[in-house]
Amino acid sequence: MSDTIPLVERTIAAFRRAYGHDPAILAFAPGRVNLIGDHTDYNDGFALPCALQFGTVVAASPLEEPRIIARAADLDMAEDDVRIDAPIETAAQGEWRNHVRGIAAGLPAFGLPVRGAKLAFSGDVPQGNGLSSSASLGVALGLALTAVAGAQAPDKHVLARVAQWSEHHYVGCACGLLDQIASAFGEQDSALLLDCRSLSAKPVAFAADAVIVIVPSGVARGLVDSAYNERRAQCRQAAEYFGVGSLRDLDLAMLEAGEAGCDAAVFRRARHVVTENARTRSAAEAMARGDLAELGQAMRASHASLRDDFEVSVPAVDALVDSLNAAIGEDGGARMTGGGFGGCVVAVVAAGRLPAVDRALADHWLGTGRPAQAHCLGIPSAGARLLQG
The missing domain is CATH 3.30.70.890 (GHMP kinase, C-terminal domain)
Structure with a gap:
């Protein structure tokens, strides 16, 4: 956890500033770099990614109402507030809010629990450089929201699929699963030989x-x-x-x-x-x-x-x-x-x-x-x- 300590502290401080108390849940998901195997994932092929030390931390606590309130610490604490007891609409294209809304809508669609929650998140994945800040955010949000709903160990394959579904239906990118699988299954000191058909990920030292x-x-x-x-x-x-x-x-x-x-x-x-x-x-x-x-x-x-x-x-x-x-x-x-x-x-x-x-x-x-x-x-x-x- 040592590499993530500054990011964790920043996210906890943002949560405390937004809601007046410490979070119950902290979830982390890394970005990734793909060493070789690009544009093969959506063709059921092979890739060799590895998770990186950069990532996204999501701080969360339960909310009794059927709403998700989210604060983006890296965007001057910008807020989203969306009900989850009705169909969740997309925000404008390119809005960060679509990541939160897509995960909230996708979890129950894939059989994972979701409930009202207060969130704050922050990341240190360099954005716009192909290191999967988007997948890092999606997987971390899914992990945090399922934990708030009582599932501390959800199937990571399903979490990855939820994050991909969110990209397709809310964010607007028809991505494959490479980024989300790499973020979910990365191993220390190893790359992953990913079979994008079976979704098996074999560590390669x-x-x-x-x-x-x-x-x-x-x-x-x-x-x-x-x-x-x-x-x-x-x-x-x-x-x-x-x-x-x-x-x-x-x-x-x-x-x-x-x-x-x-x-x-x-x-x-x-x-x-x-x-x-x-x-x-x-x-x-x-x-x-x-x-x-x-x-x-x-x-x-x-x-x-x-x-x-x-x-x-x-x-x-x-x-x-x-x-x-x-x-x-x-x-x-x-x-x-x-x-x-x-x-x-x-x-x-x-x-x-x-x-x-x-x-x-x-x-x-x-x-x-x-x-x-x-x-x-x-x-x-x-x-x-x-x-x-």
Whole structure:
């Protein structure tokens, strides 16, 4: 809990300021970084995320009335107050209130309890950088609200599905389950090889001499307003064309055999998913062996595929990835991570190469003429949990 102490204290103080007493429940859910395996989750494929030390803390106490009152500590204590004994309406698109309302509406829809509650929440996941601040908030809200209603150990798979449902029906993003599963099931000092069809998450030990470097590109991203939903629709179109239930069931031979009659853009989207699934499994095996060279090769190939076949990178991100890979050499690799169109770059690098990475980043920002973005080290961390209650 040591990494979360400042965040916990800030959230408790906000709750006390709002309601005049201490909370009964404290729930935490982390953000995540995806080391490899992007845009595979909604295609029933594979991904290799790990939960991070950043996250969201929700403080909560029961309320006798059938209402949920929520205060957003990071937004000047902005308030929402919604009844839960009637259909819960969405707020305006882009409003933080939709996260609270979506979880409150989704819990009973998935068989989990909800009751009146007072909430305050705060987070330290960098927003707009692809580190899943949204999933962190959704999972933490679900964990807190079920605890208030008397369920201290809800099924985390169900919690993840509630958070995804909230994104689809209230927030407005047709996301897969990768972010929510990673936030719910993260393990200390490990990544997770996630099978997005079975939702099994197998821990993969992170090499002791390797470091995760997370670098914001300086290009803000917004999945709801981006072409994310369009890419998802193209993947469905590809699956229908190739006659498979999802692109998970398509192999490279089947893909290449059907290229001639397939729309060129749709074919490229499918090729990314098919090859990314193979890369992700290879990367997990390399990580388990401590083979940073092979892991790095897979990460570089992943970025090229996301750039050229899935077309979700941007020139500023490509240049940043190139700078990092030049500094890393054979001791790891770098790639864009997340939905794309900006956000973060992730690198896995031997600890001894960190000085070279620092120099390369300083030179990169100087060469672009844009403000330098502060990078950080990601710590593979434990998943969602109750801290109190």
